[in-house]
Amino acid sequence: xxxxxxxxEDIAPEEAxxxxxxxxxxxxxxxxxxxxxxxxxxYVALINVNKxxxxxxxxVIDFNLEIxxxxxxxxxxxxxxxxxxxxxxxxxxxDISSGELYIDGQYSNDITPQNRDIAMVFQNYSLxxxxxxxDNMAFSLKVRGMPKDVIHARVMDAAKKLQITEYLDRxxxxxxxxxxxxxxxxxxVVREAKVFLMDEPLSNLDAKLRVSMRSEIVQLHxxxxxxxxxxxxxxxxxxxxxxxxxVMDKGLIQQVGSPKxxxxxxxxxxxxxFIGTPAMNFTTCRYEDGTxxxxxxKLALSKEQIKAHDAFxxxxxxxxxxxxxxxxxxxxxxxxxxxxxxxxxxxEAKSLAASLETNKASIAKLEDDLAETANIIKNKSHEVIFxxxxxxxxxxxxxxxxxxxxxxxxxxxxxxxxHFSYSGGDFLAKVSSELINNEKIKSMKFAFESKKIHLxxxxxxxxxx
Amino acid sequence: xxxxxxxxxxxxxxKVQTTKRELLIERIGSYIVLAILASIVVIPFYILLVSSFxxxxxxxxxxxxxxxxxxxxxxxxxxxxxxxxxxxxxxxKILLGLRNTFIIVLPSTVIGLFTSALSxxxxxxxxxxxxNVIFYIMLITTMIPGIVMxxxxxxxxxxxxxxxxxxxxxxPGMFGTAMCVFFLRQTFMAIPDDYIDAAxxxxxSHFKIFWKIVVPLSAPSLISQGILGFVAGYNDYLGPxxxxxxxxxxxxxxxxxLNEFLGQSSSNLYQALMAATVLSLIPTVVIFILCQxxxxxxxxxxxxK
Numbered sequence: 001x002x003x004x005x006x007x008x009e010d011i012a013p014e015e016a017x018x019x020x021x022x023x024x025x026x027x028x029x030x031x032x033x034x035x036x037x038x039x040x041x042x043y044v045a046l047i048n049v050n051k052x053x054x055x056x057x058x059x060v061i062d063f064n065l066e067i068x069x070x071x072x073x074x075x076x077x078x079x080x081x082x083x084x085x086x087x088x089x090x091x092x093x094x095d096i097s098s099g100e101l102y103i104d105g106q107y108s109n110d111i112t113p114q115n116r117d118i119a120m121v122f123q124n125y126s127l128x129x130x131x132x133x134x135d136n137m138a139f140s141l142k143v144r145g146m147p148k149d150v151i152h153a154r155v156m157d158a159a160k161k162l163q164i165t166e167y168l169d170r171x172x173x174x175x176x177x178x179x180x181x182x183x184x185x186x187x188x189v190v191r192e193a194k195v196f197l198m199d200e201p202l203s204n205l206d207a208k209l210r211v212s213m214r215s216e217i218v219q220l221h222x223x224x225x226x227x228x229x230x231x232x233x234x235x236x237x238x239x240x241x242x243x244x245x246x247v248m249d250k251g252l253i254q255q256v257g258s259p260k261x262x263x264x265x266x267x268x269x270x271x272x273x274f275i276g277t278p279a280m281n282f283t284t285c286r287y288e289d290g291t292x293x294x295x296x297x298k299l300a301l302s303k304e305q306i307k308a309h310d311a312f313x314x315x316x317x318x319x320x321x322x323x324x325x326x327x328x329x330x331x332x333x334x335x336x337x338x339x340x341x342x343x344x345x346x347x348e349a350k351s352l353a354a355s356l357e358t359n360k361a362s363i364a365k366l367e368d369d370l371a372e373t374a375n376i377i378k379n380k381s382h383e384v385i386f387x388x389x390x391x392x393x394x395x396x397x398x399x400x401x402x403x404x405x406x407x408x409x410x411x412x413x414x415x416x417x418x419h420f421s422y423s424g425g426d427f428l429a430k431v432s433s434e435l436i437n438n439e440k441i442k443s444m445k446f447a448f449e450s451k452k453i454h455l456x457x458x459x460x461x462x463x464x465x
Numbered sequence: 466x467x468x469x470x471x472x473x474x475x476x477x478x479x480k481v482q483t484t485k486r487e488l489l490i491e492r493i494g495s496y497i498v499l500a501i502l503a504s505i506v507v508i509p510f511y512i513l514l515v516s517s518f519x520x521x522x523x524x525x526x527x528x529x530x531x532x533x534x535x536x537x538x539x540x541x542x543x544x545x546x547x548x549x550x551x552x553x554x555x556x557x558k559i560l561l562g563l564r565n566t567f568i569i570v571l572p573s574t575v576i577g578l579f580t581s582a583l584s585x586x587x588x589x590x591x592x593x594x595x596x597n598v599i600f601y602i603m604l605i606t607t608m609i610p611g612i613v614m615x616x617x618x619x620x621x622x623x624x625x626x627x628x629x630x631x632x633x634x635x636x637p638g639m640f641g642t643a644m645c646v647f648f649l650r651q652t653f654m655a656i657p658d659d660y661i662d663a664a665x666x667x668x669x670s671h672f673k674i675f676w677k678i679v680v681p682l683s684a685p686s687l688i689s690q691g692i693l694g695f696v697a698g699y700n701d702y703l704g705p706x707x708x709x710x711x712x713x714x715x716x717x718x719x720x721x722x723l724n725e726f727l728g729q730s731s732s733n734l735y736q737a738l739m740a741a742t743v744l745s746l747i748p749t750v751v752i753f754i755l756c757q758x759x760x761x762x763x764x765x766x767x768x769x770k
Binding site for chain 1 (some may be wrong): 489636657659660663665666667668669673677678681
């Protein structure tokens with residue numbers, strides 16, 4: 001092994017142990033160490049990874065993720081959410097500002113890109129235009145000084161897998177977009193690397209080719225069984241390809257889960273709106289003791305849903321109380337330090353005073369939130385964000401149905417997209433084309449599938465249901 | 466309604482005609498201006514070429530209106546093998562000068578291009594602190610006129626005992642030029658960073674990335690910069706006159722020969738001077754013709770016209 005596996009106690013000098021340890025602190029440290037060891041056990045582990053740029057922008061914030069061997073993980077999110085930056089940090093093309101990266105149990109922050117045993121496929125393929133397809137695929141192996149017969153065998157094997165054998169003598173400019181993408185994949189395949197990284201590899205292809213390449217990549221992954229991290233802004237790619245999806249926004253992980261989990265149980269409003277086509281419908285309404293009150297309509301929640309609602313706010317109250325206590329403890333420690341003359345110089349005193357001010361401001365905000373949460377628990381009346389997916393709005397004339405004026409009716413073959421306004425929000429329902437005879441339909445009766453509704457807290461936009 | 470339609474239609478026709486006429490005048494005007502500008506460039510070459518084939522002194526239009534009358538190769542014979550154009554052993558100063566000029570200019574152009582390209586690669590593709598500051602300081606040096614540097618350089622090279630050697634003419638050029646770095650940096654910046662990233666993952670060093678990927682990808686720009694560098698060195702009239710005596714087979718250059726011709730010019734040597742100048746033009750013209758395709762592509766690639 002080129003690089004020594006780093007011991008857990010070596011890797012976090014910033015977490016210096018306090019001088020005196022009570023039993024609870026010791027326990028929490030032990031727990032932390034244990035969970036860290038568990039994380040490192042995974043094939044790829046990112047622990048508290050951050051990326052800061054020179055001009056003060058914080059591109060990736062406290063990224064924590066463990067990826068199992070042979071897993072296909074997709075990072076998805078809008079442009080600028082930090083997904084490509086994270087991928088480039090794993091590849092070693094960007095420095096990790098803080099945090100730790102482990103690949104196959106090895107501390108990899110300081111390992112150079114070529115020594116990380118990683119293969120990467122780029123958005124614009126990055127095939128060397130002056131080399132033939134064969135030479136492009138063989139390039140990295142030649143650089144590594146492999147014997148010619150091994151290189152030839154690997155290139156031919158990969159070419160066969162990707163059906164590009166007949167193009168091996170061509171230069172990249174003589175290939176179509178799809179063929180170039182295959183060569184780019186082939187270049188990664190020949191490496192037989194530990195981890196495959198793919199940075200929006202299908203973005204430059206047309207819609208039809210993208211669909212076929214999507215399935216080819218999945219099949220290729222099943223054949224070669226390489227741990228793969230795939231970055232895309234296309235949620236359909238994420239849903240169709242991933243074993244696990246990591247949804248990102250503004251540098252933060254919003255949710256990690258299987259496609260099903262992410263789709264059916266989004267952690268917050270962002271995830272709910274980002275995943276799913278067409279997007280989830282949202283509007284604000286009031287929660288009044290187990291009933292959702294819209295402008296012209298009411299919807300009674302089931303017992304389980306009410307229970308989940310109450311549990312959400314109780315947990316929130318508990319978390320807020322904990323946060324306030326921790327902050328108060330910190331404030332006390334800092335105040336003690338300031339008054340005990342143990343501060344070394346004026347600069348340290350100034351920074352301590354500044355952080356005290358920040359802590360006090362945070363406490364004030366948390367106390368406001370706590371009061372509000374207590375109020376919600378007590379009064380059982382507050383505003384929430386209501387969300388429902390287009391396929392969960394049914395054409396129905398039953399008891400809970402409501403009348404909607406159709407603004408626009410779009411035919412998509414076997415189904416219609418019906419646009420209507422509901423309680424101040426623009427809604428869209430997917431309805432089977434068999435149910436609609438006239439395209440110029442003016443109004444229709446709908447009902448929400450009550451089990452499938454989503455509720456989000458208005459302040460934090462976190463999922464209640 | 467109908468009348469109005471007709472009137473409108475005739476107005477429109479008139480307008481179209483006016484526009485057409487305006488366009489024609491504009492086009493003729495621009496051709497005249499371009500022809501004048503082109504003739505300013507071409508006429509000296511015409512006089513040079515015609516004069517090199519005429520016997521008596523400068524051939525003005527007045528005393529010999531027919532350019533093709535009395536043409537002969539006397540001038541070329543004198544320039545190549547006349548008593549003034551040969552050393553005691555009979556070797557031609559022009560041919561030796563041509564050889565020496567190539568010996569001086571070629572290595573400094575090739576090595577200078579290489580060092581410029583390396584600097585340009587660093588400025589375009591390697592991220593390091595102060596990269597832009599260094600690059601801009603280098604660009605500022607292009608604003609210092611060469612003539613300002615002349616006296617200090619002559620003093621330095623004389624003190625180093627390098628007067629009448631090729632070093633003063635070769636060594637400075639080998640460090641590249643700021644302008645060349647600037648041009649090549651623009652070209653290299655147009656190469657997507659993904660190529661560099663892919664190469665880094667493939668496991669090659671920056672120098673290999675430069676040599677195996679960036680250089681082949683920017684060949685036209687490198688060739689065009691090479692041509693510009695070669696022509697600049699070849700056209701440097703002052704340098705050889707300052708540093709070389711030109712009185713033996715190894716220190717004679719095209720410039721010293723032409724200077725010698727110019728110094729001794731009497732009316733009957735004009736033809737030889739013109740012929741020598743025509744001979745000295747041949748290498749650059751040939752290079753331009755051969756590499757014109759790369760030259761245009763290279764300048765376009767750099768994004769600067």
